[in-house]
Amino acid sequence: MTFKTLIRAAAVAALAVTAAGAASAQDSSLRANFGEISLNAGFTPDPYTVSITAGGSVNGGNLPGACTGMISNAPDFQVTYRAGSLPLVFRTISSADTTLIINGPDGRWYCDDDSFGDGDAEVRFSRPQSGVYDIWVGTFSGGTARATLSITETP
Template identity: 60%
Template sequence: MIERMSMLALAGVLAAVAAPAFAQNAGLEPNFGSANLTVGFTPDPWSIDVVAGGDRDAARLGRGCVGKISDAPDFRLTYEAGSLPLVFRTRSGDDTTLVVNGPDGRWSCDDDSFGDGDAEVRFNRPQSGVYDVWIGTYGDTPATGILILTETP
């Protein structure tokens, strides 16, 4: 019985070690800061300057995720939701992508939905909690840009 439990424990450890790590490191300090916002925030839109890009391939996070992102989030939003939608957008002279890990742990990604190479991730019924945000680029060259948050898309 003890041998069987030891074998199961060993198998669990080996599976954990052999499994690829799909999550970005949300435990790291965000590259460009954080904010606490409540539904109805002003000003709307709310924005922050960022430098997009990194050395991690966002495609490993799931369907629709593309671009190169950093290990640490670029921005962290703690949000108190209400009845309004919550929208994350990028604005840059370069083609940027967007990766958002919501309070439920799900990944939401986009490339070009905001038009002209800019990305948009929309939560029509946002949850209260922490949203970690990564802004990506194609290739290895970082890009300056703006992360925009709005409830009035």
């Protein structure tokens, strides 16, 4: 292996590590900041709500897709869901401009900013999968804010 080839290989390896770090900044294996719940289709009360502190020091814009907002490394909340025929909808409610980032059971990232109106976010799964939903509630402008995460099957 020539010196030039060795340098090129090292540069490619460094780039791969950097890209992987940016995509995996959020660690769903960490304990959720504000707890977890298991819900089955048809759950009551509906909506299920939890008070959280939105925001953090990690830029959610580094995740795949159209994610935005400042979030924490650990999920804010975790839902283990057994699906039925109803949709599953996650919403934020806050006086601050909040964002929503969800890592679904399929490993994909789902993101929103402002779809619920007035600076609040909403992610809707029309045909939800059974499994774990790791949820981050971010703040659009940074800092932290009090927020409510609402989980419902009745949009």
